[in-house]
Amino acid sequence: xxxxxxxxxxxxxxxxxxxxxxxxxxxxxxxxxxxxxxxxxxxxxxxxxxxxxxxxxxxxxxxxxxxxxxxxxxxxxxxxxxxxxxxxxxxxxxxxxxxxxxxxxxxxxxxxxxxxxxxxxxxxxxxxxxxxxxxxxxxxxxxxxxxxxxxxxxxxxxxxxxxxxxxxxxxxxxxxxxxxxxx
Numbered sequence: 497x498x499x500x501x502x503x504x505x506x507x508x509x510x511x512x513x514x515x516x517x518x519x520x521x522x523x524x525x526x527x528x529x530x531x532x533x534x535x536x537x538x539x540x541x542x543x544x545x546x547x548x549x550x551x552x553x554x555x556x557x558x559x560x561x562x563x564x565x566x567x568x569x570x571x572x573x574x575x576x577x578x579x580x581x582x583x584x585x586x587x588x589x590x591x592x593x594x595x596x597x598x599x600x601x602x603x604x605x606x607x608x609x610x611x612x613x614x615x616x617x618x619x620x621x622x623x624x625x626x627x628x629x630x631x632x633x634x635x636x637x638x639x640x641x642x643x644x645x646x647x648x649x650x651x652x653x654x655x656x657x658x659x660x661x662x663x664x665x666x667x668x669x670x671x672x673x674x675x676x677x678x679x
């Protein structure tokens with residue numbers, strides 16, 4: 497019985513056919529290369545529009561993976577985004593949004609609470625507490641500076657994301673909640 501199941505399984509698999517003739521070697525190396533993807537305000541607008549359109553078209557649509565992939569491709573093309581651009585945008589947005597969320601949860605809030613707590617202290621007490629708390633403040637500053645993200649994606653790209661942080665974060669959170677998720 498197990499052999500029958502195995503044979504049926506192999507029979508159901510698509511067969512790969514051998515190529516009719518071997519591929520010809522390229523005649524000359526190509527001198528034109530695709531320019532690397534760059535994050536611009538227009539591409540960021542296109543990313544937001546892409547996800548809003550995709551979310552609107554897939555809500556309660558019940559699409560199978562094949563139709564969803566085709567829809568994603570069509571919507572991506574409609575918004576003039578290449579896969580490389582989409583990947584770069586999502587890498588940058590993911591890095592910036594997640595780092596900002598971490599900074600809000602850890603560093604910034606801790607510094608605010610510290611500053612509130614030290615307001616009524618005597619100068620010598622405040623100085624001692626400041627010295628002990630200096631490391632936390634430095635780490636909070638490092639988290640909010642986004643230096644690693646700026647080094648990886650460029651200062652201009654990070655600034656573009658930060659300029660529209662609320663809208664981008666809401667869209668990103670929607671993606672992470674599973675609505676409009678790219679597969």
